Amino acid sequence: MSEVYDFIVVGGGISGISCAQKLSSIAEKTYKILVLSASPLVKSITNFKPVTKFLHTFDVKENDASIFSQTHQNLTILSKFVSDLDSENHVVKCIDGSEYKYKKLCICSGGHPKLIDSNNPYVLGIRDTETVHNFQSRLKNARQIVIVGNGGIATELVHKIQNCNIIWTIRDSSISHTFFDSHSAKFFEQSLNEQNSPLIENNLSKKAKYTISKIELNGSEDKKPVTGSALGPDWSLNLLIKGANKESRKVLVEYKTEVRSIMLKEHLVEKNPDLIEKFGDWPVYVELTDQKFYGCDFIVSATGVKPSVDVFIKNNKFDLGEDGGLKVNERMETNIKDVYAAGDACTASWDISPHWFQMRLWSQAFQMGDYAARSMFYSLNNLTISLDFCFEMFAHITSFFNYKIVLLGNYDAKGLDNNYELLIRCTEGVEYVKIVIYNGKVQGALFIGETDLEETFENLILNQIDVSQYGEDLINPDIDIEDYFD
DSSP: OEEEEEEEEEOOOOHHHHHHHHHHHSSOOOOOEEEEESSEEEEEEEEESSSSSSSSEEEEEEHHHHHHHHHHEEEEEEOHHHHHHEETEEEEEETSSEEEEEEEEEEEEOOEEEEEETTTTTOOOOHHHHHHHHHHHHTTTTTTEEEEEOOOHHHHHHHBBSSSSSEEEEESSSTTTTEEEEOEEEEEEEETTOSOOOOOOOOOTTTSSSSEEEEEEEESOOOOOOOOOOTTTTTTTTTOBOOTTTOOOOOEEEEOEEEEEEEEHHHHHHHHHHHHHOHHHHHHHHHEETOOEEEEEEEEEESSSEOOHHHHHHOOOOOOTTTTOOOOOOBOOOOOEEEEGGGGGGEEESSSOTOOOOOOOOOHHHHHHHHHHHHHHHTTTOEEEEEEEGGOOEEEEEEEEEEEEEEETTOTTTTTTTTEEEEEEETTTTTTEEEEETEEEEEEEEEEEOOOOOOHHHHEEEEEEEEHHTTGGGTTTOOGGGGGGG
């Protein structure tokens, strides 16, 4: 007979453990909580520090599941692979034949890399600790690699890799297009071929040489960034990522192109040996859609993630989003009774705030897991819950090329018509500020470097104050903008 739990959480990643931790903290000892994790190691949030009302920094720590469960009341963590879900009978089935009944279930199964060729041994994806260690091991003997993708993982790798040449293949017209438009991306171009980008000191003067510009959009700008790349906070900060080229590194960016084909050396020898003589002796070769050809030691496929929900949808009629995630409403509920979802496994399908959107980041995985736990607990106790305020505005803080990055609201002007304008301030090598204004009100902001503007503009986005009278003074570093809004 299946053991019955009040709450079952599937997944030992950020969203799953955040959900379990919250349940453990708000539920009394009479409630039973079970986490089913495919890995004996589970991730948790540590050193959580608020920066503003919406922004926060935190570290991710891996813990032994057995030790972690001992420190949380009513919480059991089992290292199990889920094989099926019987939603009618409220039963989760595992590969080893064990079954567990639930009153409320939260699917936090995460996502897996969308590899350009999942069957090729020379194509690597980076998603978790195991894949990072595999990448490090392979890189030690590498002289040249190809990185495919233009999101956070790809950007971080290009910055961190030392002693190895990099062919960075992107389908966009500028780097890091998931986070930056073509104008702001230029700020980082000087860092591409530096072995280590210089650290920006916190006390740099704001009176350094800067330029302020106002851009009014008329439909000629690039398309807005496509969201969706998964990114862990400072995942590469303390990693040694070195190749086999002693004190040598070059980065070549191939814009507006994709991988057409991948050929192993042994296949190329049979079909076209002249190419080996022309492009050098490499284990694998890549042909791009712009007809460029490169040899390399291996390929990193960093082209986003796909929700890992196959075992749940095979025998259940879940509503799915266009990205393959389980659709959830404003209470993180799926369309199947008593089944919730959070993190990379879900697709937000409620009436979303104009200043928030879903991006598969660890910060949102934490928020969704935490909120799903409260929603489950309230539902079990016949209580109502309001949508958490964190879904009012998109807010993310991270770092690229050793620069602090803050993204607020609709920072990429997604969905706005062509009447919006951008206020931009740039101090080369120090900071970059972009403010999105529509109908006289701030809709979003991007800050690179130590600008100290995040709290002020977070409030302007939330309050929707008409700022049209201030013009470029909004980003003038010689004016304390906070004085205007005291």
